[in-house]
Amino acid sequence: MGRWEPGARERLVVAAVDLFTEQGYDATTVAQIAERAGVTKSTFFRHFPDKRELLVAGQETLSRLLAEGIAEAPDGASPLEAVGAGLERASTAMGPTNRDFAPRLKAAVASSTELQERDALKSVSLAAAMTTALVARGVPDPTAALAGELGLLAFKRGYAEWSEGDRDGKDELAGYALAALDELRAASASLG
Known part of the structure; x- marks a missing residue:
């Protein structure tokens, strides 16, 4: 070996x-x-x-990249604009190998309650990383928590669409994640 x-x-x-x-x-x-x-x-x-x-290999790197992107967003960025910067930064770590691997990972998680629980903990950790980075920018806790959760949803939706998309395409995860964030922003505005 x-x-x-x-x-x-x-x-x-x-x-x-x-x-x-x-x-x-x-x-x-x-x-x-x-x-x-x-x-x-x-x-x-x-x-x-x-x-x-x-299952969570790379989680620390992903959390760090999300937080760095948020921290490096322009000073006048809104909380969701900062989250968008985090999503864009984190997306740079995902390439064709991740895209090809995603369906197998999804199937493995779906087959095990224990893996589903670990995946849920991973999600909580990613949202917390974004929330913490937003609070460090001076965003109030409730707003930071909501923006972090929306960022998590956008990442998950974008990742799912990207990984299920055209394998020959040159499109990157960032476009999918940012489009999902825009959809979620519009949806939250309609809540009243």
Whole structure:
């Protein structure tokens, strides 16, 4: 096994999602994931504390990029404009590999209650990262929380549409996420 080969973390995630999809989350062992990824079991545990955490690989990076984009938005940006800057920044981390991987990840999550719970915690964390970044910009807590939740919804909707879209297209996630944010902005305005 290639103990020191680069890309072990990514290979572990792909192997896990494929195995979760093929045989179910509960039936998949850490040893099987490590074997499919071409690494040792101890390499697995250097990257992840357990198999459930594979689902949120990259969450810290995504949260950081969302927060950085919000922090770097122009001074006069509204809360949702700042969220848009965060969505745009975070979208730069998502490329063709993420797009191709998304349907398998969605199927794996749908097949396991435990993975659905972990995915929900991931969503809470992403919304919290945006809320915290907005509060740091001086946005009042209730407004920041609402804008963070709308940002999360926009990201999830945009990601779903992007990942299900034309695989040969050169379109990027940012366009989908920003369009979803605009739709949500319009929808919230109609609430009265």
